[in-house]
Amino acid sequence: MKSLVVNQFGSVPQMNIEVRPDPVARNGFTLVKMHAATINPLSHQVRSGMVDTAKAPLVLSNDGSGLVEASGRFEKGTPVAIYGGGQLGITQDGLQQEWALVEDRRIIELPAGFDLDEGAALPINYVTAYQALTRVGKVVKGQTVLISGASGALGHALIQTARALGAIPIGVVSSAGKVARAQQSGAHSVIDLSTQDLRQAVLEATGDQGADLAFDPVGGEVLGQLLSALTTRGAVVSIGFVGGVTASINVADVVIYEKRVLGYDAWLETNEDVAVALKAIKGFINGGLLRPSIDSTFPMEQFAEAYERLLSRQATGTILLRL
Structure with missing residues (x-):
């Protein structure tokens, strides 16, 4: 072969x-x-x-x-x-x-x-999306979630899975040319970082409340921007670092509003965790919710x-x- x-x-x-x-x-x-x-x-x-x-x-x-x-x-x-x-x-x-x-x-x-x-x-995109949203992020129906890299393969999976779980996904992309793809994935709205300030755009979209959670496959400077756009006691789940392995965060913002940065790594999944995720994913597929x-x-x-x-x-x- x-x-x-x-x-x-x-x-x-x-x-x-x-x-x-x-x-x-x-x-x-x-x-x-x-x-x-x-x-x-x-x-x-x-x-x-x-x-x-x-x-x-x-x-x-x-x-x-x-x-x-x-x-x-x-x-x-x-x-x-x-x-x-x-x-x-x-x-x-x-x-x-x-x-x-x-x-x-x-x-x-x-x-x-x-x-x-x-x-x-x-497999990897949707297991990652489901586990990051549920096991790490502990997303709750009705919560607003930010998803960076929203036009990419994992961003697409995160948007669809968030919707399947009853959350409200807001896509975050780096250029105008990627907006349509994030919309097609099912994002409730899309923020274009080339023309919009992330924090201000999120506040406008959430009635000045900020997002409950953020999921970040990009990393780099985007992680700090996502953190700034969260509500009190919100959390960013860091999934990847294609945009860089270092980030700048406002420590005062983290302390005063008790914000959190959490990591997700597919390598740490147990066989039992994966089996649960695959069962849920298969149900969503059969329901026409994931593609x-x-x-x-x-x-x-x-x-x-x-x-x-x-x-x-x-x-x-x-x-x-x-x-």
Whole structure:
């Protein structure tokens, strides 16, 4: 089978398509003929050498989709999505290859008619969104939540999941060209940081109350801005740092209004937590409340172009590698 392998991590990672032996089915695992795998920020962090537990050579990507070839749990031909958690594409070979042998517990059976491209974009984004909103943020129906990076794949999942949970999402984007995508995701309103002051816009949208919660896949200077736009005892849940690993916050604002900054890391999820999240996500899918957003797809041979698209930060949805 063909596999996309990182042979050396670094600022200019060395990646090549190699021919490897096909995996052999065994008990407790499902053999999947891969349809597509994601190109996401985590994949880039791993190949850049930012994840200490990852060792080259390595096949990247911790979520994707395909058709079951052999399994003791699923029928042959079943369309499935794969949730790789903190292992696949990090400490174990991931999904950017033609075949994958995956533990049964990582397999999500897709509803009939669910598009395989959308299935590939489903697992990590929606598990992250659901757990960040519920386990960490403890969102309550009717609360107003800010979502940065709202035009991206995770922002899209956060908006849809927040709505499914009964919250009121306000999208935050970096340019006018991304407003429409956040609106299409279901944001109640959208704030464009290129023309609007975040705190002032949130106060206007909430009757001078501020938002109850904020969810931040971006990081950098945006985190401090989100914190300033919260109501008393509000919290920012920090999920990522594509915009930078350092932030500036107003300590007096944090102290006087008892605001909080919380972290979310998918690697810390237990099997039980993931099972609960996947059950809820499947219910939302069946109810027509969740549908992933695809930015672009690339054949395996164009992996360099796919990563260039990711690094451009212009993607409005998930980038897929077709396998």
